[in-house]
Amino acid sequence: xxxxxxxxxxxxxxxxxxxxxxxxxxxxxxxxxxxxxxxxxxxxxxxxxxxxxxxxxxxxxxxxxxxxxxxxxxxxxxxxxxxxxxxxxxxxxxxxxxxxxxxxxxxxxxxxxxxxxxxxxxxxxxxxxxxxxxxxxxxx
Ligand code: ADP
Ligand code: MG
Numbered sequence: 001x002x003x004x005x006x007x008x009x010x011x012x013x014x015x016x017x018x019x020x021x022x023x024x025x026x027x028x029x030x031x032x033x034x035x036x037x038x039x040x041x042x043x044x045x046x047x048x049x050x051x052x053x054x055x056x057x058x059x060x061x062x063x064x065x066x067x068x069x070x071x072x073x074x075x076x077x078x079x080x081x082x083x084x085x086x087x088x089x090x091x092x093x094x095x096x097x098x099x100x101x102x103x104x105x106x107x108x109x110x111x112x113x114x115x116x117x118x119x120x121x122x123x124x125x126x127x128x129x130x131x132x133x134x135x136x137x138x139x140x
Pocket of ligand 1: 059118
């Protein structure tokens, strides 16, 4: 297995509850390394651009409201098979369906306010990393 990168967001429901460290600890314990990290407030344009793939979904407007409702922490994670490893430790989108021990089972409030984002493919990871980070901000 190759060492790869993925893109993560600690969402506003988690930053509001002061869970940045707790979530990051779970990522690190899953074998992922934070090679870039910044706390920011997403603009409406950034949220709509980032989630453009979902723009026809009924939850799109609420999702953009939520993602701009407070600070987020955007991160680049590195590790063996990083995209799949991160999706495993995140758990299912709906916390009610997430496995025990996952971030979403442990911390998510709802299917929308589900504490973390993680890329779903290597290709999307590259796009999402480039959306929020300059190459020199990533230090592996
Ligand atoms: P994931 O984040 O697990 O990759 P999706 O890409 O399908 O899930 O959805 C993106 C985000 O949109 C989810 O993480 C969640 O915050 C929100 N979302 C997804 N499905 C719903 C839904 N049915 N109702 C409200 N919000 C949703
Ligand atoms: Mg997704």
